[in-house]
Amino acid sequence: MAQPSIVVVGAGPAGVRAAQTLVAAGIRPVVIDEGRRAGGQIYRRQPEGFTRSHEALYGTEAKRARDIHETFDALIPKIDYRPETLVWHISGGQVWTVGADGAHRSVPYDALILCTGATDRVMPVKGWHHAGTYSLGAAQIALKAQACAIGSKVVFLGSGPLLYLVAQQYVKAGANVAAVLNTAPASARIAALPRLAAQPGALWNGVMLTMALKRAGVAMHHGVTPIEIEGDAQNGVSAVAVRLANGREMRFDCDAVGMGHHLRPETQLADLARCEFAFDPAVRLWLPVRDADGRASVQGVYLGGDGARILGARSAEASGKLAALTALGDFGLPIVAGERQKLRRAIAGYDRFAKGLAQAFPWPVAQAAALPGDAIVCRCESISAGDLRAVVNETGAREANRAKALSRVGMGRCQGRYCGLAAAEVIAAEAGVPIETVGRLRGAAPVKPVAFCTANEPGAPAA
Secondary structure, three states: OOOOOEEEEOOOHHHHHHHHHHHHOOOOOEEEOOOOOOOOOOOOOOOOOOOOOHHHHHHHHHHHHHHHHHHHHHHHHHOEEEOOOEEEEEEOOEEEEEOOOOOEEEEEOOEEEEOOOEEEOOOOOOOOOOOOEEEHHHHHHHHHHOOOOOOOOEEEEEEOHHHHHHHHHHHHOOOOEEEEEEOOOHHHHHHOHHHHOOOHHHHHHHHHHHHHHHHOOOEEEOOOEEEEEEEEOOOEEEEEEEEOOOOOEEEEEOOEEEEEEOEEEOOHHHHHOOOOEEEEOOOOEEEEOEOOOOEEOOOOEEEOHHHOOOOOHHHHHHHHHHHHHHHHHHOOOOOOOOHHHHHHHHHHHHHHHHHHHHHHOOOOHHHHHOOOOOOEEEOOOOEEHHHHHHHHHHHOOOOHHHHHHHHOOOOOOOOOOOOHHHHHHHHHHHHOOOHHHHOOOOOOOOOOOOOOOOOOOOOOOOO
8 A cells, every 4th residue: 555645734743743643653744834943833943043942942841842843853854844835725635835935836645634833812902003012922933033022111911821921931031021911800710720720730830920920020910901002103112001900090111012812723724625614602713623533524634733722732742643643543554552542531631721721811802892993903904993893884794704805804914813803703793793603704825925936937836
């Protein structure tokens, strides 16, 4: 029997473990990653020549980060590794890519393991379009990949464990963190403790992050309601104004803001692969459907890591390995008996913890309904909450893609990655309909802007 052609998209924790599992079974997979070096976002590597230690970069996750990096480095001679390569379409049993050289190529597959990871989930705030406002992930990239802070005095605004992690990473790097402003009430975390206790190590790490920020003298507030990110076109961000849980308004001077409300899966490629999606009311997200072993609804497609559901880096490692084992089993190749059952049990524990995080750091639905009419929702296309509400009221648009066509929300460079979820909440609130009836923005190729060669240039895609 000929060796099956297996493509792994992504080289974060899930993609690395998937590739490792395939190589151990004698398979030489194609591993395609948009990043310059393996590790994903959570274990993003610094450029060659930078000398900060794993402990300085990753803190409590240094050991796991080092293991992921060293494991992948050892795999490189045994895989077809394609870094700095974007998968921009999936069709007809092949993935379409563009590499750092600008050349477009198609890669056929018998099995496709999507380990696409996650990106920031952001709820707009009035003024978030001012220069100096970054997502939490972007603030983290600046620190890890460029060894610089996003500003000289930074406020972190939003909710979720990433809010505290990035703030602590900035403090540890010597940056001036003016405040950490959490929209989730403190009572929500207390109520979530029974679920969070499913992963005591992760829970303790969170406690340690909070204690470290307190020791550093960083102002921390829970249950805040954002009012405005102040600033202007000339100078960018100047302050963040919020209403505290006790009703008092406060203003924090700063020249940069890192904001985000936990994470959302990168699902565009699963969408292009024609995978079925289902709405999860607990997190108010449309997620690709997968079975307990990582199979998607489309034969030959498997899902691993946070690209399917946000369960964290440790679960990503387990689900990436599980998806690879399932693919091997589906090809009739031998796998260790009981291994998949063990991985399923581990993932179930991470799932309980993730449910606790969703309870402790809820997506601020009310914030979308309360957005001022002049607040920008879609930064790419400069579409305000008022513009979007007008489309709902004047045209009767109640569905995300219909509203997109009539307002241009989600048509910009990010293709709705940063505005799509909030826009859906604005539509639902204005129309008075359940959020699941608004639906989701459909994925379209190319998933990100790409440069195309003319038909007679080398590497041009087929017409």
